[in-house]
Amino acid sequence: xxxxxxxxxxxxxxxxxxxxxxxxxxxxxxxxxxxxxxxxxxxxxxxxxxxxxxxxxxxxxxxxxxxxxxxxxxxxxxxxxxxxxxxxxxxxxxxxxxxxxxxxxxxxxxxxxxxxxxxxxxxxxxxxxxxxxxxxxxxxxxxxxxxxxxxxxxxxxxxxxxxxxxxxxxxxxxxxxxxxxxxxxxxxxxxxxxxxxxxxxxxxxxxxxxxxxxxxxxxxxxxxxxxxxxxxxxxxxxxxxxxxxxxxxxxxxxxxxxxxxxxxxxxxxxxxxxxxxxxxxxxxxxxxxxxxxxxxx
Numbered sequence: 001x002x003x004x005x006x007x008x009x010x011x012x013x014x015x016x017x018x019x020x021x022x023x024x025x026x027x028x029x030x031x032x033x034x035x036x037x038x039x040x041x042x043x044x045x046x047x048x049x050x051x052x053x054x055x056x057x058x059x060x061x062x063x064x065x066x067x068x069x070x071x072x073x074x075x076x077x078x079x080x081x082x083x084x085x086x087x088x089x090x091x092x093x094x095x096x097x098x099x100x101x102x103x104x105x106x107x108x109x110x111x112x113x114x115x116x117x118x119x120x121x122x123x124x125x126x127x128x129x130x131x132x133x134x135x136x137x138x139x140x141x142x143x144x145x146x147x148x149x150x151x152x153x154x155x156x157x158x159x160x161x162x163x164x165x166x167x168x169x170x171x172x173x174x175x176x177x178x179x180x181x182x183x184x185x186x187x188x189x190x191x192x193x194x195x196x197x198x199x200x201x202x203x204x205x206x207x208x209x210x211x212x213x214x215x216x217x218x219x220x221x222x223x224x225x226x227x228x229x230x231x232x233x234x235x236x237x238x239x240x241x242x243x244x245x246x247x248x249x250x251x252x253x254x255x256x257x258x259x260x261x262x263x264x265x266x267x268x269x270x271x272x273x274x275x276x277x278x279x280x281x282x283x284x285x286x287x288x289x290x291x292x293x294x295x296x297x
Contacts (some may be wrong), residue, residue: 001043003058003129008294010227027127042220042221043213043214043216043217045217046213046214046216046217047159047213048119050159050208050213050293051116051159053294054114054116054159054208055116055162056115057110058111058114058161058163058288060111060112060113061100061110061111061112061236061266062094062115062165063096063099063100063103064097064100064110064111065099065110065113066092066093066096067093067096067100067166067171067175068091068093068166068198068201069093070089070090070092070093070096071089071090071093071175071194071197071198072198073085073089073092074087074089074090074093075191075194075195075198077089078187078190078191079195081187083182083187086182086190087146087179087183089170089183089195090124090175090176090179090182091179091259093174093175094175094179096177097168097171097172097175098172100129100168101168103217107168108167108168108169108190109165109166109167109168109261110165110166110168110177110222111163111164111165111166112164112165112166112201112257113163113164114161114162114163114164115161115162116158116159116161116162116208117160117161117162118159118160119156119157119158119160120156120210121154121155121157121159121251122211122280123154123155123247123251124241124247125158125247126243126247127195127248129155129247129250129251132151132153132154132155133155135151136148136151136152142281153223154253155251156219156249156251157209157210157211157247158207158208158209158210158252159207159210159213160205160206160209161203161206161207161208162203162204162206163204163205163206164201164202164203165201165202165204167200167201170197171197171200171219172195172202174194174196174197175194177193178190178191178192178193178194178197181193190195202205207253209248209251209253210254210295211245211247211248211253212244212245212248212288212289212292212293213293214244214295215241215242215243215244215245215248215288215289216241216289218237218240218241218244219237219238219241219285219286220239220286220287221237222234222237222238222241223282223286224234225237226272226282231272234272235269235272235273238269238272239269240244240267241265242262242265242266243259245262245265246258246262260288261285261288261289261292263283263287264281264285265285267281267283267284268281268285269292270297
């Protein structure tokens with residue numbers, strides 16, 4: 001108990017309570033980023049652009065959504081022992097699925113729901129993140145898995161994208177099978193088939209690191225500073241962008257390499273300092289960080 005109290009005291013001295021994972025709203029994340037010197041609305045703009053790109057990449061198919069709703073309607077009708085209404089609902093579901101398949105015959109999974117949430121731990125530097133990682137390792141070495149888990153959970157700083165898909169290979173056949181069972185006076189078996197189909201919905205989660213989005217906003221701010229002739233501010237913002245990329249790596253978002261981007265940031269700083277042409281380097285950096293957030297398939 002004393003050891004846990006000491007650990008929590010150390011965490012409090014870092015300026016955050018990590019006894020539980022917390023979800024921050026967009027406005028809170030922006031407030032925390034205001035200390036980085038970004039212009040008002042700059043980070044919000046980057047977050048909005050990221051969310052728009054996510055939604056464009058994962059368009060919801062309304063006909064598939066209606067098919068899912070119709071399947072649930074069929075279940076409700078069967079619960080109310082109204083087989084005729086259930087058959088109508090299943091026919092509607094089948095019809096909507098036929099529309100989806102006709103429009104996109106090669107589509108295996110139809111997206112029916114998309115949710116986007118922002119989680120932010122409030123950690124702003126790689127130094128803070130590394131301190132927490134060290135404490136987590138100490139806890140694991142002491143066989144204190146609970147404290148280690150709480151510490152590791154506190155490292156989330158991301159946009160979390162959850163997508164629900166309807167499998168087109170099995171779902172239409174399930175609707176037809178359920179309808180056949182109802183016609184054969186087997187409503188309970190039909191309910192089981194529909195429930196099984198509903199339980200085959202596929203859920204995927206993706207994570208976009210908030211520090212990378214913040215780095216993108218800082219690079220865009222630096223670009224504006226360069227245009228305005230404020231090279232000192234531009235240099236400072238590029239340093240802050242480097243730190244945000246280091247933070248992303250420290251928080252565990254290591255599925256990509258940040259080394260090339262860091263090299264590009266250093267090179268851009270050198271070009272600005274020596275007053276050499278920098279447009280090409282800036283464009284390459286902008287493209288690199290955009291590809292990091294929105295990798296091409």
